Amino acid sequence: MNDLAIAFDGHAENRLTAFSAARRHSRLVGLLRVGVPGLALLLTAGFLLTSFLDIRSLGDPVFDQSTSAISGSTITMVEPRLTGYNSQRRPYEVIASRAEQDIAAPQKIDLDQLAARMQLEGDGWARLESSRGFFDNEGQTLRLNKDVSVTSNTGYHATMNSADVDLEAGRVTSNEPVAVTFDAGDLKADRMEIRDGGDLIIFQGRVRMKIEPSKTSAKGAT
Amino acid sequence: QQATNAFDGFSSNSDEPVNIEADRLDVRDKDQAAVFTGNVVVTQGESRLETKALTVFYTGGATADAPASSRSIRRLEADGGVVVISKDQKATGNTGVFDMASNTIVMTGGVTVSQGPNVIRGDRLFVDLTKQTSRIETGGNTGRVRGLFLPNKGTPGAPPRN
Numbered sequence: 001m002n003d004l005a006i007a008f009d010g011h012a013e014n015r016l017t018a019f020s021a022a023r024r025h026s027r028l029v030g031l032l033r034v035g036v037p038g039l040a041l042l043l044t045a046g047f048l049l050t051s052f053l054d055i056r057s058l059g060d061p062v063f064d065q066s067t068s069a070i071s072g073s074t075i076t077m078v079e080p081r082l083t084g085y086n087s088q089r090r091p092y093e094v095i096a097s098r099a100e101q102d103i104a105a106p107q108k109i110d111l112d113q114l115a116a117r118m119q120l121e122g123d124g125w126a127r128l129e130s131s132r133g134f135f136d137n138e139g140q141t142l143r144l145n146k147d148v149s150v151t152s153n154t155g156y157h158a159t160m161n162s163a164d165v166d167l168e169a170g171r172v173t174s175n176e177p178v179a180v181t182f183d184a185g186d187l188k189a190d191r192m193e194i195r196d197g198g199d200l201i202i203f204q205g206r207v208r209m210k211i212e213p214s215k216t217s218a219k220g221a222t
Numbered sequence: 223q224q225a226t227n228a229f230d231g232f233s234s235n236s237d238e239p240v241n242i243e244a245d246r247l248d249v250r251d252k253d254q255a256a257v258f259t260g261n262v263v264v265t266q267g268e269s270r271l272e273t274k275a276l277t278v279f280y281t282g283g284a285t286a287d288a289p290a291s292s293r294s295i296r297r298l299e300a301d302g303g304v305v306v307i308s309k310d311q312k313a314t315g316n317t318g319v320f321d322m323a324s325n326t327i328v329m330t331g332g333v334t335v336s337q338g339p340n341v342i343r344g345d346r347l348f349v350d351l352t353k354q355t356s357r358i359e360t361g362g363n364t365g366r367v368r369g370l371f372l373p374n375k376g377t378p379g380a381p382p383r384n
Contacts, residue, residue: 202248207246
Protein backbone atom coordinates (compact mmCIF):
# COMPACT_ATOMS: atom_id res chain seq x y z
CA MET A 1 0.00 0.00 0.00
CA ASN A 2 1.82 3.09 -1.06
CA ASP A 3 1.31 6.14 0.99
CA LEU A 4 0.14 9.46 -0.37
CA ALA A 5 1.31 12.51 1.44
CA ILE A 6 -0.65 15.64 0.97
CA ALA A 7 1.21 18.87 0.54
CA PHE A 8 -1.26 21.46 1.74
CA ASP A 9 -0.59 24.78 0.11
CA GLY A 10 2.98 23.64 -0.17
CA HIS A 11 3.89 24.14 3.52
CA ALA A 12 5.69 21.12 4.81
CA GLU A 13 4.53 21.50 8.42
CA ASN A 14 0.84 21.17 7.62
CA ARG A 15 1.39 18.22 5.43
CA LEU A 16 -1.46 15.85 5.91
CA THR A 17 -0.81 12.24 5.46
CA ALA A 18 -4.44 11.53 4.95
CA PHE A 19 -4.95 9.38 2.01
CA SER A 20 -3.30 6.56 0.32
CA ALA A 21 -4.47 4.88 -2.84
CA ALA A 22 -4.21 1.13 -3.10
CA ARG A 23 -1.72 0.06 -5.74
CA ARG A 24 -4.46 -1.59 -7.70
CA HIS A 25 -7.33 0.39 -9.20
CA SER A 26 -9.42 2.18 -6.71
CA ARG A 27 -12.07 0.12 -5.18
CA LEU A 28 -14.88 2.21 -6.54
CA VAL A 29 -13.78 1.25 -10.03
CA GLY A 30 -13.67 -2.37 -9.04
CA LEU A 31 -17.19 -2.25 -7.71
CA LEU A 32 -18.51 -0.67 -10.86
CA ARG A 33 -16.59 -3.00 -13.06
CA VAL A 34 -18.05 -5.90 -11.14
CA GLY A 35 -21.52 -4.46 -11.48
CA VAL A 36 -21.14 -4.10 -15.22
CA PRO A 37 -21.53 -7.68 -16.47
CA GLY A 38 -24.43 -8.27 -14.11
CA LEU A 39 -26.27 -5.25 -15.41
CA ALA A 40 -25.39 -6.06 -19.00
CA LEU A 41 -26.92 -9.49 -18.58
CA LEU A 42 -30.00 -7.88 -17.14
CA LEU A 43 -30.35 -5.61 -20.14
CA THR A 44 -30.22 -8.58 -22.49
CA ALA A 45 -32.70 -10.36 -20.31
CA GLY A 46 -35.15 -7.50 -20.60
CA PHE A 47 -34.93 -7.77 -24.32
CA LEU A 48 -35.56 -11.52 -24.27
CA LEU A 49 -38.78 -10.88 -22.40
CA THR A 50 -39.98 -8.53 -25.04
CA SER A 51 -38.93 -10.47 -28.11
CA PHE A 52 -42.09 -12.46 -27.50
CA LEU A 53 -44.02 -9.26 -27.99
CA ASP A 54 -42.97 -9.22 -31.59
CA ILE A 55 -45.30 -12.07 -32.34
CA ARG A 56 -48.06 -9.66 -33.25
CA SER A 57 -46.08 -8.12 -36.05
CA LEU A 58 -45.74 -11.12 -38.33
CA GLY A 59 -47.83 -12.70 -41.03
CA ASP A 60 -50.41 -15.30 -40.24
CA PRO A 61 -49.06 -17.97 -37.94
CA VAL A 62 -49.57 -21.63 -38.67
CA PHE A 63 -52.01 -23.04 -36.16
CA ASP A 64 -52.54 -26.70 -35.74
CA GLN A 65 -53.91 -28.79 -32.96
CA SER A 66 -53.74 -32.54 -32.88
CA THR A 67 -57.19 -33.24 -31.58
CA SER A 68 -60.09 -31.06 -30.64
CA ALA A 69 -63.46 -31.86 -29.24
CA ILE A 70 -66.62 -29.86 -28.98
CA SER A 71 -68.91 -30.17 -26.05
CA GLY A 72 -71.81 -27.78 -25.75
CA SER A 73 -70.44 -24.47 -26.95
CA THR A 74 -66.83 -25.13 -25.88
CA ILE A 75 -64.14 -26.27 -28.24
CA THR A 76 -61.29 -28.01 -26.44
CA MET A 77 -58.03 -28.35 -28.25
CA VAL A 78 -55.44 -30.77 -27.01
CA GLU A 79 -51.82 -29.75 -27.42
CA PRO A 80 -52.49 -26.89 -29.81
CA ARG A 81 -49.40 -25.55 -31.50
CA LEU A 82 -48.82 -22.14 -33.01
CA THR A 83 -45.69 -21.43 -35.03
CA GLY A 84 -44.56 -18.34 -36.86
CA TYR A 85 -41.85 -15.71 -37.17
CA ASN A 86 -41.43 -12.45 -35.30
CA SER A 87 -40.46 -9.17 -36.87
CA GLN A 88 -36.77 -10.15 -36.84
CA ARG A 89 -37.53 -13.35 -38.78
CA ARG A 90 -36.95 -15.35 -35.61
CA PRO A 91 -38.99 -18.57 -35.56
CA TYR A 92 -41.11 -19.13 -32.50
CA GLU A 93 -43.50 -21.75 -31.31
CA VAL A 94 -46.30 -21.53 -28.79
CA ILE A 95 -47.76 -24.73 -27.37
CA ALA A 96 -50.21 -25.47 -24.62
CA SER A 97 -51.34 -28.69 -23.03
CA ARG A 98 -54.91 -27.65 -23.56
CA ALA A 99 -56.79 -24.70 -25.03
CA GLU A 100 -60.47 -23.95 -24.63
CA GLN A 101 -62.56 -21.65 -26.73
CA ASP A 102 -66.21 -20.78 -26.49
CA ILE A 103 -67.91 -20.80 -29.89
CA ALA A 104 -69.97 -17.83 -28.82
CA ALA A 105 -66.79 -15.87 -28.05
CA PRO A 106 -64.11 -17.32 -30.30
CA GLN A 107 -61.79 -14.39 -29.69
CA LYS A 108 -61.07 -15.57 -26.16
CA ILE A 109 -58.93 -18.64 -25.53
CA ASP A 110 -58.11 -20.28 -22.20
CA LEU A 111 -54.71 -21.95 -22.15
CA ASP A 112 -53.20 -24.51 -19.82
CA GLN A 113 -49.47 -25.12 -19.43
CA LEU A 114 -48.61 -22.51 -21.99
CA ALA A 115 -45.03 -22.52 -23.32
CA ALA A 116 -43.61 -20.24 -25.96
CA ARG A 117 -40.14 -20.85 -27.32
CA MET A 118 -38.20 -18.31 -29.35
CA GLN A 119 -35.11 -19.01 -31.44
CA LEU A 120 -32.32 -16.51 -31.01
CA GLU A 121 -28.96 -15.83 -32.63
CA GLY A 122 -26.87 -18.96 -33.26
CA ASP A 123 -28.12 -21.70 -31.00
CA GLY A 124 -29.62 -19.26 -28.53
CA TRP A 125 -33.17 -19.67 -27.40
CA ALA A 126 -35.61 -18.18 -24.91
CA ARG A 127 -38.66 -19.78 -23.35
CA LEU A 128 -41.78 -18.16 -21.78
CA GLU A 129 -43.93 -20.44 -19.62
CA SER A 130 -47.04 -20.06 -17.58
CA SER A 131 -49.32 -22.66 -16.09
CA ARG A 132 -52.43 -20.63 -16.89
CA GLY A 133 -52.96 -18.18 -19.70
CA PHE A 134 -55.89 -16.24 -21.09
CA PHE A 135 -55.62 -14.89 -24.62
CA ASP A 136 -57.97 -12.24 -25.98
CA ASN A 137 -57.48 -11.99 -29.70
CA GLU A 138 -59.75 -8.97 -30.02
CA GLY A 139 -57.99 -6.95 -27.36
CA GLN A 140 -54.66 -8.50 -28.38
CA THR A 141 -53.91 -9.18 -24.75
CA LEU A 142 -52.51 -12.21 -23.03
CA ARG A 143 -52.90 -12.63 -19.29
CA LEU A 144 -50.49 -15.07 -17.76
CA ASN A 145 -51.68 -15.78 -14.30
CA LYS A 146 -49.76 -18.49 -12.65
CA ASP A 147 -46.07 -19.35 -12.28
CA VAL A 148 -44.83 -17.25 -15.12
CA SER A 149 -41.22 -17.79 -16.05
CA VAL A 150 -38.90 -16.71 -18.81
CA THR A 151 -35.66 -18.60 -19.33
CA SER A 152 -32.85 -18.35 -21.82
CA ASN A 153 -29.81 -20.44 -22.55
CA THR A 154 -27.67 -17.46 -21.60
CA GLY A 155 -28.35 -18.30 -17.97
CA TYR A 156 -31.18 -15.85 -17.48
CA HIS A 157 -34.32 -16.79 -15.57
CA ALA A 158 -37.17 -14.54 -14.54
CA THR A 159 -40.15 -15.57 -12.48
CA MET A 160 -43.35 -13.70 -11.80
CA ASN A 161 -46.67 -14.61 -10.22
CA SER A 162 -48.59 -13.04 -13.06
CA ALA A 163 -48.08 -10.83 -16.08
CA ASP A 164 -50.39 -8.94 -18.37
CA VAL A 165 -49.16 -8.76 -21.94
CA ASP A 166 -50.61 -6.10 -24.21
CA LEU A 167 -49.50 -7.36 -27.62
CA GLU A 168 -50.80 -4.25 -29.39
CA ALA A 169 -48.99 -1.73 -27.23
CA GLY A 170 -45.96 -3.97 -26.74
CA ARG A 171 -46.35 -3.78 -22.99
CA VAL A 172 -45.97 -6.26 -20.16
CA THR A 173 -46.96 -5.39 -16.61
CA SER A 174 -46.59 -7.44 -13.51
CA ASN A 175 -47.96 -5.90 -10.35
CA GLU A 176 -46.63 -8.67 -8.20
CA PRO A 177 -43.06 -9.41 -7.06
CA VAL A 178 -40.64 -10.19 -9.83
CA ALA A 179 -37.39 -12.09 -9.44
CA VAL A 180 -34.76 -12.18 -12.13
CA THR A 181 -31.71 -14.38 -11.81
CA PHE A 182 -28.76 -14.39 -14.16
CA ASP A 183 -25.56 -16.29 -13.77
CA ALA A 184 -23.77 -13.38 -12.20
CA GLY A 185 -26.45 -12.39 -9.73
CA ASP A 186 -30.09 -11.56 -9.31
CA LEU A 187 -32.61 -8.75 -9.12
CA LYS A 188 -35.86 -8.46 -7.19
CA ALA A 189 -38.57 -5.84 -7.27
CA ASP A 190 -42.19 -5.47 -6.22
CA ARG A 191 -43.43 -4.59 -9.69
CA MET A 192 -42.22 -4.57 -13.25
CA GLU A 193 -43.40 -2.97 -16.42
CA ILE A 194 -42.04 -3.29 -19.94
CA ARG A 195 -43.10 -0.63 -22.42
CA ASP A 196 -42.64 0.15 -26.10
CA GLY A 197 -41.83 -3.42 -26.96
CA GLY A 198 -38.92 -3.52 -24.59
CA ASP A 199 -37.39 -0.10 -25.13
CA LEU A 200 -38.22 0.75 -21.54
CA ILE A 201 -38.23 -1.68 -18.62
CA ILE A 202 -39.25 -0.35 -15.22
CA PHE A 203 -38.71 -2.13 -11.94
CA GLN A 204 -40.35 -0.51 -8.95
CA GLY A 205 -40.61 -1.07 -5.24
CA ARG A 206 -37.64 -2.24 -3.16
CA VAL A 207 -35.44 -2.86 -6.19
CA ARG A 208 -32.58 -5.04 -4.97
CA MET A 209 -29.83 -6.22 -7.24
CA LYS A 210 -27.05 -8.54 -6.12
CA ILE A 211 -24.00 -9.30 -8.21
CA GLU A 212 -21.49 -12.05 -7.45
CA PRO A 213 -18.10 -10.76 -8.62
CA SER A 214 -16.53 -14.22 -8.71
CA LYS A 215 -19.08 -15.35 -11.25
CA THR A 216 -18.87 -12.36 -13.51
CA SER A 217 -15.22 -12.80 -14.39
CA ALA A 218 -15.75 -16.38 -15.39
CA LYS A 219 -18.86 -15.61 -17.37
CA GLY A 220 -17.66 -12.31 -18.67
CA ALA A 221 -16.00 -14.03 -21.57
CA THR A 222 -19.04 -15.70 -23.05
CA GLN B 223 -2.35 3.56 11.10
CA GLN B 224 -2.59 3.40 7.31
CA ALA B 225 -5.22 5.78 6.02
CA THR B 226 -6.86 4.63 2.82
CA ASN B 227 -8.47 6.68 0.10
CA ALA B 228 -12.24 6.97 0.32
CA PHE B 229 -12.38 5.31 -3.03
CA ASP B 230 -10.30 2.49 -1.72
CA GLY B 231 -13.41 0.85 -0.42
CA PHE B 232 -14.53 -0.74 -3.64
CA SER B 233 -11.62 -2.84 -4.77
CA SER B 234 -11.74 -4.69 -8.03
CA ASN B 235 -10.39 -7.94 -6.77
CA SER B 236 -12.59 -8.22 -3.72
CA ASP B 237 -14.94 -11.08 -4.34
CA GLU B 238 -17.53 -9.90 -1.95
CA PRO B 239 -20.94 -9.57 -3.56
CA VAL B 240 -22.10 -6.17 -4.68
CA ASN B 241 -25.55 -5.05 -3.65
CA ILE B 242 -27.45 -2.22 -5.31
CA GLU B 243 -30.72 -1.06 -3.81
CA ALA B 244 -33.06 1.63 -5.08
CA ASP B 245 -36.72 2.52 -5.20
CA ARG B 246 -36.82 2.22 -8.92
CA LEU B 247 -34.78 1.03 -11.90
CA ASP B 248 -35.55 2.20 -15.43
CA VAL B 249 -33.76 0.37 -18.21
CA ARG B 250 -33.99 2.52 -21.33
CA ASP B 251 -32.59 0.51 -24.17
CA LYS B 252 -33.10 3.32 -26.72
CA ASP B 253 -30.84 5.66 -24.78
CA GLN B 254 -28.76 2.66 -23.72
CA ALA B 255 -29.06 3.75 -20.13
CA ALA B 256 -30.18 2.15 -16.89
CA VAL B 257 -31.24 4.57 -14.17
CA PHE B 258 -31.47 3.65 -10.50
CA THR B 259 -33.46 6.30 -8.63
CA GLY B 260 -34.59 6.89 -5.06
CA ASN B 261 -32.39 6.06 -2.07
CA VAL B 262 -29.78 4.41 -4.23
CA VAL B 263 -27.29 2.48 -2.12
CA VAL B 264 -24.44 0.48 -3.57
CA THR B 265 -22.49 -1.64 -1.11
CA GLN B 266 -19.61 -4.05 -1.24
CA GLY B 267 -17.88 -5.23 1.91
CA GLU B 268 -17.20 -2.17 4.02
CA SER B 269 -17.73 0.27 1.21
CA ARG B 270 -20.87 2.12 0.46
CA LEU B 271 -22.03 4.63 -2.13
CA GLU B 272 -25.24 6.57 -1.60
CA THR B 273 -26.94 8.84 -4.08
CA LYS B 274 -30.36 9.89 -5.35
CA ALA B 275 -29.90 8.81 -8.93
CA LEU B 276 -27.29 6.54 -10.49
CA THR B 277 -27.33 6.41 -14.27
CA VAL B 278 -25.41 3.70 -16.08
CA PHE B 279 -24.68 4.42 -19.75
CA TYR B 280 -23.76 1.37 -21.75
CA THR B 281 -22.90 0.49 -25.30
CA GLY B 282 -23.59 -2.65 -27.24
CA GLY B 283 -26.49 -3.70 -29.36
CA ALA B 284 -29.96 -3.77 -27.89
CA THR B 285 -30.90 -6.95 -29.68
CA ALA B 286 -31.66 -10.17 -27.93
CA ASP B 287 -28.90 -11.69 -29.89
CA ALA B 288 -26.18 -9.38 -28.68
CA PRO B 289 -24.44 -11.53 -26.12
CA ALA B 290 -24.30 -9.78 -22.77
CA SER B 291 -20.54 -9.62 -22.92
CA SER B 292 -20.72 -7.48 -26.04
CA ARG B 293 -22.28 -4.77 -23.95
CA SER B 294 -20.07 -2.60 -21.85
CA ILE B 295 -20.62 0.30 -19.53
CA ARG B 296 -19.32 3.61 -20.81
CA ARG B 297 -20.06 5.97 -18.04
CA LEU B 298 -21.72 6.22 -14.67
CA GLU B 299 -23.28 9.34 -13.25
CA ALA B 300 -24.47 9.76 -9.71
CA ASP B 301 -26.29 12.97 -8.97
CA GLY B 302 -28.52 14.61 -6.46
CA GLY B 303 -25.82 14.24 -3.84
CA VAL B 304 -23.19 11.53 -3.65
CA VAL B 305 -21.59 9.99 -0.59
CA VAL B 306 -18.82 7.44 -0.79
CA ILE B 307 -17.92 5.79 2.51
CA SER B 308 -15.25 3.23 3.12
CA LYS B 309 -13.90 2.33 6.54
CA ASP B 310 -13.20 5.75 8.10
CA GLN B 311 -13.01 7.56 4.77
CA LYS B 312 -15.77 9.66 3.34
CA ALA B 313 -16.11 11.65 0.13
CA THR B 314 -19.18 13.73 -0.64
CA GLY B 315 -20.26 16.00 -3.47
CA ASN B 316 -23.26 16.91 -5.61
CA THR B 317 -22.43 14.79 -8.56
CA GLY B 318 -20.01 11.99 -9.27
CA VAL B 319 -19.08 10.90 -12.77
CA PHE B 320 -17.03 7.81 -13.45
CA ASP B 321 -15.79 7.53 -17.00
CA MET B 322 -14.56 4.09 -17.97
CA ALA B 323 -12.70 5.20 -21.07
CA SER B 324 -10.51 7.72 -19.30
CA ASN B 325 -10.59 5.65 -16.10
CA THR B 326 -11.29 8.75 -14.06
CA ILE B 327 -13.73 9.81 -11.38
CA VAL B 328 -14.80 13.43 -11.12
CA MET B 329 -16.84 14.65 -8.20
CA THR B 330 -18.17 18.17 -8.32
CA GLY B 331 -20.25 20.53 -6.22
CA GLY B 332 -19.24 21.17 -2.63
CA VAL B 333 -16.75 18.34 -2.47
CA THR B 334 -15.43 17.24 0.89
CA VAL B 335 -13.04 14.37 1.42
CA SER B 336 -12.52 13.40 5.02
CA GLN B 337 -10.69 10.78 7.00
CA GLY B 338 -10.89 11.05 10.74
CA PRO B 339 -9.96 14.61 11.66
CA ASN B 340 -8.52 15.39 8.23
CA VAL B 341 -10.98 17.18 5.97
CA ILE B 342 -10.32 18.78 2.63
CA ARG B 343 -12.88 20.85 0.81
CA GLY B 344 -13.00 22.03 -2.76
CA ASP B 345 -15.19 22.45 -5.81
CA ARG B 346 -13.94 19.49 -7.72
CA LEU B 347 -12.29 16.17 -6.91
CA PHE B 348 -10.47 14.59 -9.80
CA VAL B 349 -9.26 11.00 -9.41
CA ASP B 350 -7.11 9.46 -12.12
CA LEU B 351 -7.27 5.76 -11.48
CA THR B 352 -4.57 4.84 -13.93
CA LYS B 353 -2.00 7.17 -12.48
CA GLN B 354 -3.36 6.60 -8.97
CA THR B 355 -3.48 10.31 -8.32
CA SER B 356 -6.29 12.50 -7.12
CA ARG B 357 -6.54 16.20 -6.57
CA ILE B 358 -9.08 18.63 -5.18
CA GLU B 359 -9.54 21.88 -7.03
CA THR B 360 -11.28 25.02 -5.89
CA GLY B 361 -12.37 28.26 -7.51
CA GLY B 362 -14.54 28.21 -10.59
CA ASN B 363 -12.22 28.02 -13.56
CA THR B 364 -8.96 28.88 -11.92
CA GLY B 365 -8.74 25.27 -10.88
CA ARG B 366 -6.34 26.37 -8.16
CA VAL B 367 -5.28 23.32 -6.30
CA ARG B 368 -6.12 23.30 -2.59
CA GLY B 369 -5.00 19.87 -1.69
CA LEU B 370 -2.81 17.75 -3.88
CA PHE B 371 -2.53 14.04 -3.34
CA LEU B 372 0.82 12.90 -4.53
CA PRO B 373 2.03 9.33 -4.69
CA ASN B 374 4.62 9.04 -1.95
CA LYS B 375 7.67 7.10 -3.01
CA GLY B 376 6.87 4.65 -0.15
CA THR B 377 8.34 4.78 3.31
CA PRO B 378 12.03 5.60 3.32
CA GLY B 379 14.10 2.47 2.94
CA ALA B 380 11.18 0.31 1.81
CA PRO B 381 11.31 -0.40 -1.94
CA PRO B 382 8.21 1.00 -3.65
CA ARG B 383 6.01 -1.94 -4.53
CA ASN B 384 4.19 -1.62 -7.81
